Amino acid sequence: MRETKITVRPNGPLRVEGDFTICDPEGNAFDLAGRTAISLCRCGQSQDKPFCDGSHKRVGFESVVKARQLAALPAPKPLPAS
């Protein structure tokens, strides 16, 4: 199994490469017709969501991010007394 890599493209989509499945909220997988890489819309303007259709360029979407360390996960909540 290949590692899945997700790249946040400057001013553009999330590029997903490797082994992955994209599902709708009911768990049904999209038929990606053999694609091993795909771009997911990050700007919210695609007419083909969740996939990028290039609309980010037309609307001038701007978002450049650098990798960073996230805050620690919150401690698990204690179970309610029974």
Ligand code: FES
């Ligand atoms: S990121 Fe490309 S259309 Fe939204």
